[in-house]
Amino acid sequence: DTGVSQNPRHKITKRGQNVTFRCDPISEHNRLYWYRQTLGQGPEFLTYFQNEAQLEKSRLLSDRFSAERPKGSFSTLEIQRTEQGDSAMYLCASQGSTDTQYFGPGTRLTVL
Amino acid sequence: AQSVTQLDSHVSVSEGTPVLLRCNYSSSYSPSLFWYVQHPNKGLQLLLKYTSAATLVKGINGFEAEFKKSETSFHLTKPSAHMSDAAEYFCVVPRGGYQKVTFGTGTKLQVIP
Numbered sequence: 441d442t443g444v445s446q447n448p449r450h451k452i453t454k455r456g457q458n459v460t461f462r463c464d465p466i467s468e469h470n471r472l473y474w475y476r477q478t479l480g481q482g483p484e485f486l487t488y489f490q491n492e493a494q495l496e497k498s499r500l501l502s503d504r505f506s507a508e509r510p511k512g513s514f515s516t517l518e519i520q521r522t523e524q525g526d527s528a529m530y531l532c533a534s535q536g537s538t539d540t541q542y543f544g545p546g547t548r549l550t551v552l
Numbered sequence: 553a554q555s556v557t558q559l560d561s562h563v564s565v566s567e568g569t570p571v572l573l574r575c576n577y578s579s580s581y582s583p584s585l586f587w588y589v590q591h592p593n594k595g596l597q598l599l600l601k602y603t604s605a606a607t608l609v610k611g612i613n614g615f616e617a618e619f620k621k622s623e624t625s626f627h628l629t630k631p632s633a634h635m636s637d638a639a640e641y642f643c644v645v646p647r648g649g650y651q652k653v654t655f656g657t658g659t660k661l662q663v664i665p
Contacts, residue, residue, distance in 0.1 A: 444595075446595075473652075480658075481657065481658070482642050482655030482656055482657050482658050483596070483642075483655050484655075485652055485653075485654075488652065496652070531595065531596065533596075539584050539601075539603070539646060540586070540598060540601060541653065542598070543588075543595045543596040543597070544595050545594060545595040546595050548593075
C-alpha cells in the first residue's frame with residue numbers, strides 16, 4: 441500500500457490553456473473521488489468513479505471539465521480553456537470496502 | 553440531509569495546553585463521522601472515525617473525539633498540544649449514496665510556543 445499519488449503536485453498555466461492531472465489510487469480500491477479545494481474552504485466534491493464508471497458529477501464540474509478512469513485504476517482530470525477561477529487545489533481520494541477515503545497530496549493549479 | 557458545522561474557524565492554544573475543536577452534525581440517524589487533518593501544502597490525513605462501535609474514539613497523534621448524540625456533537629480533543637499539531641482540521645460526514653462526504657469549513661489550529 442503506497443498510498444494515493446497525484447501528479448503533478450503543482451501546475452502553473454496561462455488562462456485559456458488546457459491542463460490534465462493524474463491520480464493513482466491505492467491498488468484494488470474500486471472507488472475514486474475528485475475534489476476541489478479553494479483557500480480557506482473545505483474540499484468540495486467534483487466527481488466519483490466506481491471502477492471505470494463515472495457515477496456522479498457535481499454541478500461544480502462545468503463542461504470544460506472532464507474526468508476519466510479508463511481501466512478502473514488511475515484517473516485523469518482535464519480542464520479545458522482554463523480560467524483564473526479554476527485556480528485551486530485538486531484532490532483525489534480512493535476508497536475500498538470500508539467507509540474511509542484516503543487522500544492524495546493534491547495538485548495545486550494556478551491560472552495566470 | 554447530513555451536514556457538519558465547525559464552530560470555530562481559528563483556534564489558538566499554547567504548547568502543552570489542551571486542544572478542543574468543535575463539530576456539530578445534523579443527521580436523521582447516527583452517522584459515521586470523521587476528523588481529517590491537513591498540514592500546509594499537504595494532503596488530508598485521517599485522524600479518527602466514529603462508526604457507532606464506541607462513543608469515545610481514539611485517533612492518531614494523541615487525538616480523540618467523543619460522539620454525543622444528545623448534543624449532536626463530535627468534538628476533537630487532545631490533552632496537550634504540540635507544535636506539530638498546527639494544521640487545519642476538518643470534520644466530515646458521509647451523505648447520500650456512494651459514500652460521498654461533506655466537509656466542514658475547517659478549523660485552523662495555531663500552537664503558540
